[in-house]
Amino acid sequence: MTTQSGNCNGDMHPIAHIYQLLPCRRGWKDHRTPLEQLQMKQLDAQSEALIAPIDQAAMLEDAQSWSAINTGTANLDGLAEMAGTLADAFTALPGDVKLVEPAPVTAVGADGREFDKQHGQHLTLSVRPNAERRLLFTGHMDTVFPKESSFQNQTWLEDGVLNGPGLADMKGGIAVFLHALKAVEQSEFAHRIGYDVLINSDEETGSLASAPLIETMAQGKYAALTYEPSALPDGTLAHARGGSGNYSLIITGKSAHAGRNPQDGRNAIVAAASLVLGLKQLQTDECPVNPAKIEGGAANNVVPDHAVLRFNIRPKSPDAAQQFEAALAALVGDVKQAHEVDIHQHGGISRPPKPVDRKAQRLFDLVRDCGASLGQTIGWQSTGGVCDGNNIASCGVPVVDTMGVRGGAIHSSDEYMIVDSLSERAALSALVIHRLASGEEL
Numbered sequence: 001m002t003t004q005s006g007n008c009n010g011d012m013h014p015i016a017h018i019y020q021l022l023p024c025r026r027g028w029k030d031h032r033t034p035l036e037q038l039q040m041k042q043l044d045a046q047s048e049a050l051i052a053p054i055d056q057a058a059m060l061e062d063a064q065s066w067s068a069i070n071t072g073t074a075n076l077d078g079l080a081e082m083a084g085t086l087a088d089a090f091t092a093l094p095g096d097v098k099l100v101e102p103a104p105v106t107a108v109g110a111d112g113r114e115f116d117k118q119h120g121q122h123l124t125l126s127v128r129p130n131a132e133r134r135l136l137f138t139g140h141m142d143t144v145f146p147k148e149s150s151f152q153n154q155t156w157l158e159d160g161v162l163n164g165p166g167l168a169d170m171k172g173g174i175a176v177f178l179h180a181l182k183a184v185e186q187s188e189f190a191h192r193i194g195y196d197v198l199i200n201s202d203e204e205t206g207s208l209a210s211a212p213l214i215e216t217m218a219q220g221k222y223a224a225l226t227y228e229p230s231a232l233p234d235g236t237l238a239h240a241r242g243g244s245g246n247y248s249l250i251i252t253g254k255s256a257h258a259g260r261n262p263q264d265g266r267n268a269i270v271a272a273a274s275l276v277l278g279l280k281q282l283q284t285d286e287c288p289v290n291p292a293k294i295e296g297g298a299a300n301n302v303v304p305d306h307a308v309l310r311f312n313i314r315p316k317s318p319d320a321a322q323q324f325e326a327a328l329a330a331l332v333g334d335v336k337q338a339h340e341v342d343i344h345q346h347g348g349i350s351r352p353p354k355p356v357d358r359k360a361q362r363l364f365d366l367v368r369d370c371g372a373s374l375g376q377t378i379g380w381q382s383t384g385g386v387c388d389g390n391n392i393a394s395c396g397v398p399v400v401d402t403m404g405v406r407g408g409a410i411h412s413s414d415e416y417m418i419v420d421s422l423s424e425r426a427a428l429s430a431l432v433i434h435r436l437a438s439g440e441e442l
């Protein structure tokens with residue numbers, strides 16, 4: 001969850017959760033219920049052969065070496081190093097790895113001026129693009145921890161639980177899909193399926209520099225898997241997600257002397273205040289609105305001619321998002337007229353709400369079934385957090401977006417990864433890919 005955009009899962013887990021999850025971790029390893037053991041035996045020989053090459057030690061080595069590279073979204077040097085390292089790692093798969101320039105993104109300063117925001121390159125890979133059925137795998141290489149963050153190192157909290165920046169969110173997840181795909185490529189059914197991989201560099205600030213690329217790459221895909229960490233440390237997936245929008249309203253009035261001719265002034269701060277009150281009126285259960293900051297103003301003896309108002313919305317459905325946008329346009333028009341100011345709108349909804357439709361539900365069911373055959377019990381729950389899964393779903397592509405490792409306390413220096421979950425989730429992905437390659441209909 002970022003301060004501005006609220007990304008990733010948004011489901012924070014205090015460190016205390018580690019102690020709650022440990023029995024669960026052992027439960028997967030050592031204490032399977034008789035039913036689960038029975039289900040485990042149901043793994044057919046083909047599936048056994050498919051997951052056999054998954055190399056837990058190699059996965060951990062990848063996740064640890066990637067965590068050691070600082071990739072805060074604004075750390076362009078770190079991101080460049082990471083992109084190069086990932087490009088090398090992904091040459092293990094067929095197809096050409098490409099580094100793609102970020103889309104231009106502007107932000108608004110406190111003075112109301114727009115400026116360019118720099119981002120790192122994104123990594124893409126296309127494998128068998130002419131296959132009839134194609135999938136999309138996505139992850140992000142950036143983290144919320146800036147270059148100057150004090151959280152740079154890894155610490156074993158105890159056997160099997162590793163604390164470190166980006167391990168769960170989501171360098172461990174990148175290892176999960178890389179190794180799942182390596183296993184798939186060694187199987188005889190690999191030729192039946194094509195896929196694209198996208199690892200973007202700006203997910204943690206809302207994917208503004210990769211949104212057009214996500215949209216392009218989602219086109220024509222049968223299904224997508226995104227490797228955010230599980231919503232809960234027990235492996236629970238995030239199901240439906242609300243959306244998120246970030247706005248800046250730049251208000252320009254007219255300055256005047258506060259004593260001599262205040263009637264000639266047009267007060268931008270008063271107009272901003274009026275917008276704030278109006279925005280709170282627009283809030284509904286279906287669309288929380290959070291006016292977050294007013295910047296601007298002038299000296300006490302000057303009618304201020306400038307203000308910037310920033311706010312976030314969390315629409316729970318596409319309808320709620322549409323209704324808000326229409327109501328906002330009307331509110332801005334009213335305030336413009338009433339206060340005789342100019343209002344320029346910057347930003348908007350960058351994460352559309354992600355309802356789970358019939359096809360997406362079938363993909364969830366498929367993941368659950370594949371988990372069951374591995375002896376993993378997989379459930380799901382809705383969340384207020386957002387991620388690239390929102391953008392993929394808005395292209396009409398079924399997506400499960402928490403296929404990454406089990407872990408928790410993401411976006412804090414307590415972030416941890418449950419190490420066994422690397423191979424556990426890679427096996428899960430490999431089975432899901434196998435079923436989709438075998439013609440499973442969604």
Ligand SMILES: [Zn+2]
Nearest residue numbers: 008169170228
């Ligand atoms: Zn993430």
